[in-house]
Amino acid sequence: MKSYARLSALLLASVTLVGAAPAPLPAVGVQQPGRLPPGVTPLHYEISVEPDAQKLNFTGSETVTIAVTRPTTRIVLNAAELAVGYAKLDDSTTPSKLTLDAAAQTLTLDFAKPVAAGTHRLAMSFSGKINESAAGMFAVDYQDGNTPKRMVVTQFEPADARRFAPMWDEPGAKATFSLTAVTPKGQSSFSNMPIASQAKRADGKTVVTFAKSPKMSSYLLFLGQGEIERKARMVGNTEIGVITRKGALAQADYALDAAARILPYYNDYFGVPYPLPKMDMIAAPGSSQFFSAMENWGAILYFDRAVLLDPKLSTETQRQDIFNVVAHEMAHQWFGDLVTMGWWDDLWLNEGFASWMAAKVTGDLNPDWNVPAQDVAGARQAAFGVDARASTHPIVQKIGTVDEVSQAFDTITYQKGQAVIRMLEGAVGPDPFRNGVRAYMAKHQYGNTVTDDLWQSISASAGRPVKPFMDSFTLQGGVPLITGTEPVCSGGKTRIGLSQGRFGLDAASKTAQRWIVPVEMTTGGASTTTTVSGPARQSATAAGCGPLVINPRQQGYYRTLTAPKHFETLSRGFGQLALTDQLGLMGDSVALANGGYAPLSRYLTLLDRIPQNASPIVWDLAATQLGSLDGLLDGDPVQAAFRTRARGLLAPQFRRVGFVARTGETPSDSILRETLIQVLGGMGDPEVVAGARKLVAGGLDDIPGAVREPVTTVYLSNATPAQWEAMRKLAASSKDAGVRRSLYSRLGNVADPALAQRALDLALTNEATVPDRANLIRGAAYAHPGMTFDWAAAHKDQVNALVEASSRPRYIVGLAGQASDPAVATRVEAYAQANLPPASRQGAVTSVSQIRYRAGLKAAQRAPLAAWSQSAPAR
Numbered sequence: 001m002k003s004y005a006r007l008s009a010l011l012l013a014s015v016t017l018v019g020a021a022p023a024p025l026p027a028v029g030v031q032q033p034g035r036l037p038p039g040v041t042p043l044h045y046e047i048s049v050e051p052d053a054q055k056l057n058f059t060g061s062e063t064v065t066i067a068v069t070r071p072t073t074r075i076v077l078n079a080a081e082l083a084v085g086y087a088k089l090d091d092s093t094t095p096s097k098l099t100l101d102a103a104a105q106t107l108t109l110d111f112a113k114p115v116a117a118g119t120h121r122l123a124m125s126f127s128g129k130i131n132e133s134a135a136g137m138f139a140v141d142y143q144d145g146n147t148p149k150r151m152v153v154t155q156f157e158p159a160d161a162r163r164f165a166p167m168w169d170e171p172g173a174k175a176t177f178s179l180t181a182v183t184p185k186g187q188s189s190f191s192n193m194p195i196a197s198q199a200k201r202a203d204g205k206t207v208v209t210f211a212k213s214p215k216m217s218s219y220l221l222f223l224g225q226g227e228i229e230r231k232a233r234m235v236g237n238t239e240i241g242v243i244t245r246k247g248a249l250a251q252a253d254y255a256l257d258a259a260a261r262i263l264p265y266y267n268d269y270f271g272v273p274y275p276l277p278k279m280d281m282i283a284a285p286g287s288s289q290f291f292s293a294m295e296n297w298g299a300i301l302y303f304d305r306a307v308l309l310d311p312k313l314s315t316e317t318q319r320q321d322i323f324n325v326v327a328h329e330m331a332h333q334w335f336g337d338l339v340t341m342g343w344w345d346d347l348w349l350n351e352g353f354a355s356w357m358a359a360k361v362t363g364d365l366n367p368d369w370n371v372p373a374q375d376v377a378g379a380r381q382a383a384f385g386v387d388a389r390a391s392t393h394p395i396v397q398k399i400g401t402v403d404e405v406s407q408a409f410d411t412i413t414y415q416k417g418q419a420v421i422r423m424l425e426g427a428v429g430p431d432p433f434r435n436g437v438r439a440y441m442a443k444h445q446y447g448n449t450v451t452d453d454l455w456q457s458i459s460a461s462a463g464r465p466v467k468p469f470m471d472s473f474t475l476q477g478g479v480p481l482i483t484g485t486e487p488v489c490s491g492g493k494t495r496i497g498l499s500q501g502r503f504g505l506d507a508a509s510k511t512a513q514r515w516i517v518p519v520e521m522t523t524g525g526a527s528t529t530t531t532v533s534g535p536a537r538q539s540a541t542a543a544g545c546g547p548l549v550i551n552p553r554q555q556g557y558y559r560t561l562t563a564p565k566h567f568e569t570l571s572r573g574f575g576q577l578a579l580t581d582q583l584g585l586m587g588d589s590v591a592l593a594n595g596g597y598a599p600l601s602r603y604l605t606l607l608d609r610i611p612q613n614a615s616p617i618v619w620d621l622a623a624t625q626l627g628s629l630d631g632l633l634d635g636d637p638v639q640a641a642f643r644t645r646a647r648g649l650l651a652p653q654f655r656r657v658g659f660v661a662r663t664g665e666t667p668s669d670s671i672l673r674e675t676l677i678q679v680l681g682g683m684g685d686p687e688v689v690a691g692a693r694k695l696v697a698g699g700l701d702d703i704p705g706a707v708r709e710p711v712t713t714v715y716l717s718n719a720t721p722a723q724w725e726a727m728r729k730l731a732a733s734s735k736d737a738g739v740r741r742s743l744y745s746r747l748g749n750v751a752d753p754a755l756a757q758r759a760l761d762l763a764l765t766n767e768a769t770v771p772d773r774a775n776l777i778r779g780a781a782y783a784h785p786g787m788t789f790d791w792a793a794a795h796k797d798q799v800n801a802l803v804e805a806s807s808r809p810r811y812i813v814g815l816a817g818q819a820s821d822p823a824v825a826t827r828v829e830a831y832a833q834a835n836l837p838p839a840s841r842q843g844a845v846t847s848v849s850q851i852r853y854r855a856g857l858k859a860a861q862r863a864p865l866a867a868w869s870q871s872a873p874a875r
Contacts, residue, residue, distance in 0.1 A: 034400035035170060035343075036106070037076050039069050042168045042175040043119070044212075049165070050182035051225060053139060053152050056130040062165050063123045064175075071114035075122070078162035078169035079107035081136070085125035089115065105159070105402065107166050124166055132770040133288070135804035136163025137223070140286035141769050142245060142737040144227075151226030151245065153284050153301055155294055158344060158405040159806065161218040169218045172342045172448045177213040177221055182206075190224045190243055192216075192298040194278055213297070214275060215446045217340050222296035224282055231256065232278075235263045239278040244308065245285055251308035254319070255281055258326045265361050270334045271438030272445060279333065281326070283307045285737040287771040289778065290409065290807045293325050295332030295354075302329070305738060312705045313738065316670035320362070320369055327358035339441060342448035344399040347408050348474070349451060352395065352417015355379070356425075359418065369667050370617060375418075376554045376583045377621040383415035384479055384559065384591060390508035391849035392477035393842070395420065396451055403840035406806040410846075412477070419557045420473045426555035427469070427518050427529075428462040436461035472515040473557060479503040480515045480558035481597070482532060482550065486565050489545035494523055496548060498530070499537040503559040505595050506853045515558075522552045547573050554584040561588075561597055571602075575611045582618055590625055593864075594857055600864040608873040612652055616668035619653045620675045626650065627679040629865060632820065632858050641869035643683040649873070654680060659691050661706050674710045681714030689718050700730070700739065709742060716746045717783070724755050732767055744772040748780025753787060756780045760791050764798055774802040774811075781815040786824040789816035793831050809836050810843025817847045820854035 042064050049060035066075075079100060087095050087109055097110040109122075131138040134155040141150050154164060162169040181189040185204040189195075193211040200206055213221075229249040232241035233256065240259050242252035259281065267273045276298040283304040292306040306325045309318065335357065336350035359379070363371030386392060395417055399405050425433040436458030444453060451474060455467040481503035487496040500517060504510035512535070520529045523544035530540040542548060547569050550560045562570065570577065570585055577585065589603035607622055626646045633639040657665075657673040680688040692714040695703045703711050716727060724747065731743035748759035759780050763773040777799065781788040792799045792812045803811045813836075816828050825848045832844035 034402075034404075036078065036168060036173075037074075039072055040075050040077075040168075041067050041069075042173055043067055044176045044178070045165070045167065046178045046180075047165050048180040048182075049223065051130060051137065051152050053130065053150050053184070053225070056132070056139060057127065058130060058137060059125075059127045060165055061123070061125045062167075063121055064167070066120050066122055068115055068117050068120060070117050073111050073114050075109045075111075075115065077107055077166050078105055078159075079126075079166040080105040080160070080162045082107075082126045082128045082163065082166065084166065085127070087122065087124045089122055090120050091123070105162055126166060128163060131163075131804070133774070133802065133804040134286070134291070134771075135806060136160045138804075140226075140284045142285040143735045143740075144246065145735055149227060149245065151224065151228070151284060153224040153226075153282065154222050154296075155288075155291075155301065155804075156221060156296075157219040157294055158409075159219070159402045160804075161221055164221070164223075167218050171217040171219065171340050171344065174215045174217055174340070174446070174448065176215050178210070179213075179221070179223060180207060180209045181223055181225065183208050183225060186227060187225050188228050188230075190228070190230075190280060190282065190299065192220070192222050192296060193276070211277075216297055216337060220295070220297045220337055222282075222299040222301065224284075224299070224301075230280075233260060235260045236267065236273070238263060238274050238276070241278060241280040242283065242307070243280055244283045244304070248283065248285075248304065248308060251304075251310050252281075252283065254309040255302075255307045255322055255326050258323045259330060261365055262327050262330050262361055265365065266330060266334065266357075269357075269361075269434060269437070270441050272334065272338065272441045274333060275338065275445075276333075279330075281307055281329075286769070287741055287775060288807075289771075289774050289803055289811060290406075293329045295329045295336055297333060297337040300329045300333075305741070308738075310705070310738070312701075313708055314705050315674055315709055316667050316706060317674055318709075320366075320667070320671075323366065324358050324362050327361045328354045331357035331361075334441060338446065339444045340448050342450055344405045344408060345396055346449070346451050347399075347405075348395045348413045348417040349449065349454065351409070351414045352421055355414050355418035356421040359422075370579070370615075372553070373579045373583060373615070373617050375422075376580045377587070377617060377624075379415040380419050380554065380557075381587045381591075382411055383419050383557075384503075384587070385505075386411040386846075387416055387477060388479045388503050388505040388509060388559075388591070388595065389849045389853060390504070390506055391842075391845045392509070394477050395474040401837075401839045402806060403809045403837070404842070407810060407840070407842040416557070420470070423473075423518075423555055423557045424458070424466060424470060426520075426553075428458060428464075428466065432462040433458060469516045469518070476513065478509065478513055480513075480517050481561060482517060482519055482558050483561045484550060484563060484566065485537070486563040487548045492543070492545060494521075494542045494545055494548050496521070496540055496542075496550075497537045498532050498540050499535055500532045501535060503591075503595060503597075505591070506849065506856070517558055518556060519550065519558075520552055520556065521548060521550050523548055527552060547576075549577065549581050551584060552578065552581060554580045559588050559591060560584075561592055567598075567602060571606050571609055574606065574609050575614065579615050579617065582614070583621055586618070586621055586625070593861070596860070600861055601868070604864070604868045607649065616653075616657075616666065616672040619650075620668070620672045623650055623653075623672075623675050623679045627682060629861070630679075630683055631818070632854065632861065633865065634820070636858070636862065638862055638866045638869065642865055645869045645871075647680060647683055647685050650676060650680060651685075654688070659695065659707055659711075660704060670706055673707060677707060677710040678713055681710070682717060684718070689714060692718075712742065713746055713749065716743075717749060717751055719750055719752070719755065721752075721755060724750065724752075724758070728762070740768070741772055741775065744768050745775040745779045748776050748778075748788075749782045750780075751783060753784055756784045756787065757791075760788065763802070764795065770802050774799075777802070777815065782818065785816050785819040786821055789813075789819070789824065789828065789831075793827070796835065809840035813844040813847045817850045818854075819851045820858050822852055822855045825851040825855075 044065040047062040051058040095109040096112045099108040183189040183206045189208040191210045196211040197209045230243045280299050285304045293302040331354040335353040341349045440457035459465045481501045485497035502513040516533045521542040523546040592598040593600040654676045692711045696715045734740045763776045800808045832841045
């Protein structure tokens with residue numbers, strides 16, 4: 001609450017400082033913290049801009065049609081890093097005072113006489129800067145052969161449209177937009193809507209005017225310019241296009257094919273056909289620290305790695321990631337663009353749903369990828385890992401400041417949001433859920449909503465209320481823990497006692513808490529569901545006497561603690577469990593050990609019982625978990641023996657998949673190969689390290705695309721100074737933006753701290769682009785988090801200049817997140833207190849929690865890991 005009060009005080013102080021203008025008439029409604037005053041809303045923007053990419057600035061003008069609900073002497077809208085030349089109301093009235101408040105990011109116009117209620121036209125001229133990181137209008141630099149090139153694009157979410165033009169930069173302030181851009185000779189401009197008209201100027205530039213947009217939020221507006229190529233195809237009534245830098249268009253076919261498959265699926269699922277005439281996918285040859293794509297309506301921005309596929313360079317993981325990212329951004333065209341959350345408190349309505357929808361369509365259209373199992377092993381475990389610490393937060397959270405908005409784009413919003421939607425669909429059934437979503441879309445299209453609007457539509461479709469159940473998962477943070485007694489079978493039925501608590505990885509998270517949890521159980525036939533909603537033990541019954549599986553298909557968002565004999569039964573019958581249940585048992589077992597609920601030996605015994613012919617997804621999770629335990633032991637004398645034991649467990653799988661893809665292998669085998677190369681290489685496996693060096697010695701172009709990135713990761717991680725320097729020179733000389741970005745991001749991720757320091761020093765030079773320098777620092781933090789954080793804190797101004805403004809509060813503190821030294825946590829706290837306002841410290845809180853958790857975990861798990869390292873495999 002203090003951060004909200006402080007911001008309100010700042011806003012009020014800025015009003016008082018205006019001085020000369022009369023006191024404003026009272027506004028309609030109540031102004032909420034961090035938001036613009038009510039009473040004046042935009043209806044339509046006419047914006048004209050002229051970027052100068054070489055000088056990194058732009059000029060512009062706009063006329064905004066506004067609705068005033070009652071007379072007022074003050075109009076307040078958003079503006080950041082803009083200079084305003086003039087402002088005029090209805091072509092005649094000039095404000096008596098014009099005030100730009102940099103802290104509040106507002107432009108205040110005071111008038112000598114009240115502005116009457118009704119519709120008015122507000123005209124302004126302005127100028128601003130083109131940034132070098134992804135905020136507002138920004139430049140993307142790349143090489144075309146030996147020629148440096150620059151593309152200009154925009155990124156406005158969550159609160160950077162105000163860096164492009166003065167506007168009501170809030171999701172609830174929807175309006176239509178007519179955009180005009182002066183375009184340099186030889187370049188093209190592209191935006192949300194198709195081009196409506198073009199006119200040549202005497203200086204050779206072209207004035208491009210785009211068609212009027214539908215009613216939408218300001219953060220979805222987009223403009224791009226550059227030397228580009230475009231290809232398109234019609235899918236129903238929609239033209240789907242891809243825009244790339246010249247020479248890269250052939251790499252867009254995969255994404256274009258994916259979008260053409262996804263669009264009919266979404267048109268049917270949502271029940272409202274895609275409403276714009278075109279949907280472009282723009283591939284910008286750059287990167288950001290915090291996003292890979294942005295769902296601008298009709299003009300989705302991707303950094304090229306997220307949308308372009310070069311078969312010679314791409315791994316199977318990248319293929320699947322591209323399909324998923326395209327599906328995610330396309331889902332936003334409905335959930336986020338057509339229907340938008342009213343305020344950032346409900347951001348998860350955008351991101352959680354898009355993540356769930358992307359997984360659904362990706363799995364349905366690519367069944368051989370086994371997406372449901374991948375999600376159980378990946379996204380779901382990621383959500384549990386963050387949500388089980390005291391630093392978590394509710395899915396629906398109160399947002400006031402711009403920094404709080406930026407911090408909301410996190411694992412809880414995306415992955416936990418995705419997981420609880422999956423649980424809801426399973427609880428009410430796919431058809432009632434889809435019908436509820438269709439009703440929600442039809443009712444709220446072109447409007448704004450809150451979470452309860454979605455619950456209302458699904459409840460009406462399902463014929464029963466879902467709000468109480470879902471509120472227990474969205475309005476409080478934390479992970480439920482369902483604890484079972486030993487199951488007993490009698491008379492053809494299995495009975496078990498179930499109770500509920502909160503699963504926590506740190507002491508502060510182990511508090512009393514309650515959820516309404518639908519717990520499904522099966523003995524191999526029909527399943528039964530019972531609701532567990534309190535700590536008291538209750539009896540539940542399942543038909544049959546086979547091994548009892550709780551949470552089959554892992555649809556419920558909870559951890560499961562089985563009694564010792566029950567766990568032994570499941571562990572010995574591991575090979576007979578369904579794939580998702582195998583993965584759930586593995587995830588629960590290691591997490592329960594890490595939280596102190598069960599001995600680590602249970603999990604380690606389970607690892608030894610995994611059949612060699614188990615799914616590659618199972619072995620991929622096992623390798624990932626062993627890699628995490630190895631990182632926990634970093635620098636400990638136990639690590640050498642642990643690595644020998646872990647490599648012995650994984651070696652048969654690597655011998656099976658090898659470095660080179662085999663004809664007819666599954667996509668899961670290809671992904672397992674990538675993981676094994678990186679995990680075994682990270683453990684210093686002699687065969688893998690030698691193989692990586694041999695492949696790199698032939699030149700990057702000779703490395704098979706399916707393993708190029710993991711091979712270069714292992715090579716650099718184990719590099720000598722001479723090898724590191726050779727790769728640095730290769731990065732600097734490469735004409736391929738993707739190769740440069742890949743190599744620079746790995747130059748810091750090296751075992752040798754002296755080489756990591758050389759990489760950090762390199763980040764302060766101009767050798768690489770601004771985004772690549774930020775990626776290089778992030779890479780160093782993977783291997784040396786404490787050292788990298790200390791260095792970044794000592795160079796905070798130079799480092800922050802490499803990162804978009806809205807992301808700065810979490811970048812430097814986030815570098816420390818993988819440390820396990822409590823002293824690093826103390827330094828992060830001190831840095832945050834000295835450099836970040838209270839409302840901007842969520843990233844620091846998360847890092848500190850993670851570091852202290854890892855420190856405690858290392859102390860707790862060292863002995864059982866040492867014992868396992870010396871033991872023979874248990875079967």
